[in-house]
Amino acid sequence: MSASYEQEITLEGDLHARPAGALAVAAGRFTAVIRVTAGGHTADAKSVLGVMGLGATSGQHLTVKASGPDAREAVAALIAILGEATKVGG
Amino acid sequence: MSPATVGIVLVSHSAELARGAAQLAEQVSGGTVTVIAAGGTDDGDLGTSAAKVSHGLSRADQGAGVVVLPDLGSAVLVVKAVLEDHGDASSVVLADAPFVEGAVAATVTAAAGGDVKAVAAAAEEARHVRKL
Numbered sequence: 437m438s439a440s441y442e443q444e445i446t447l448e449g450d451l452h453a454r455p456a457g458a459l460a461v462a463a464g465r466f467t468a469v470i471r472v473t474a475g476g477h478t479a480d481a482k483s484v485l486g487v488m489g490l491g492a493t494s495g496q497h498l499t500v501k502a503s504g505p506d507a508r509e510a511v512a513a514l515i516a517i518l519g520e521a522t523k524v525g526g
Numbered sequence: 527m528s529p530a531t532v533g534i535v536l537v538s539h540s541a542e543l544a545r546g547a548a549q550l551a552e553q554v555s556g557g558t559v560t561v562i563a564a565g566g567t568d569d570g571d572l573g574t575s576a577a578k579v580s581h582g583l584s585r586a587d588q589g590a591g592v593v594v595l596p597d598l599g600s601a602v603l604v605v606k607a608v609l610e611d612h613g614d615a616s617s618v619v620l621a622d623a624p625f626v627e628g629a630v631a632a633t634v635t636a637a638a639g640g641d642v643k644a645v646a647a648a649a650e651e652a653r654h655v656r657k658l
Binding site for chain 2: 453
């Protein structure tokens with residue numbers, strides 16, 4: 437059984453194309469299944485179009501949930517990217 | 527992660543459209559993937575050019591293969607004709623995908639280290655992702 441991890445972050449900026457791209461590129465390097473949820477919608481973190489389709493905006497809570505062998509590292513990495521990438525806007 | 531990433535060739539009837547889509551895909555994916563715009567005819571008119579596609583395939587191939595995205599149906603004919611003459615056809619995949627969304631999804635997957643199959647699949651899945 438591989439572990440599952442999740443963590444929430446409050447976005448400091450809108451999740452525009454570039455931060456969504458950075459998130460999906462990073463997510464694609466993990467083997468874990470990774471989902472991001474915001475505003476009641478969930479997307480595959482490895483799908484840049486899915487992440488952009490969430491339309492997540494500044495102030496919204498976004499949850500990153502991963503399951504698989506590298507789930508813990510994946511959640512930590514993506515939360516860090518979200519904190520950094522949405523700060524400056526896309 | 528393999529050292530080389532899959533290259534992308536965007537074949538459009540319009541040089542500006544191909545260039546714009548390439549720029550967008552490069553920016554969204556962080557600029558680590560070779561994205562080649564092959565748009566317009568050799569004279570710069572609207573249309574497609576076998577020479578531009580062929581040149582684009584050579585420039586895009588960094589050793590991990592190439593995924594080609596055509597904008598409209600008739601660009602497919604030109605790409606297929608070029609691929610018939612292309613040396614290593616197994617390393618080049620023609621993706622059936624929406625042009626802009628497919629270019630962005632393919633480039634992001636290439637940046638993450640996906641192989642030609644994964645990159646083409648990402649482009650083709652773009653058809654099913656809703657914007658609203």
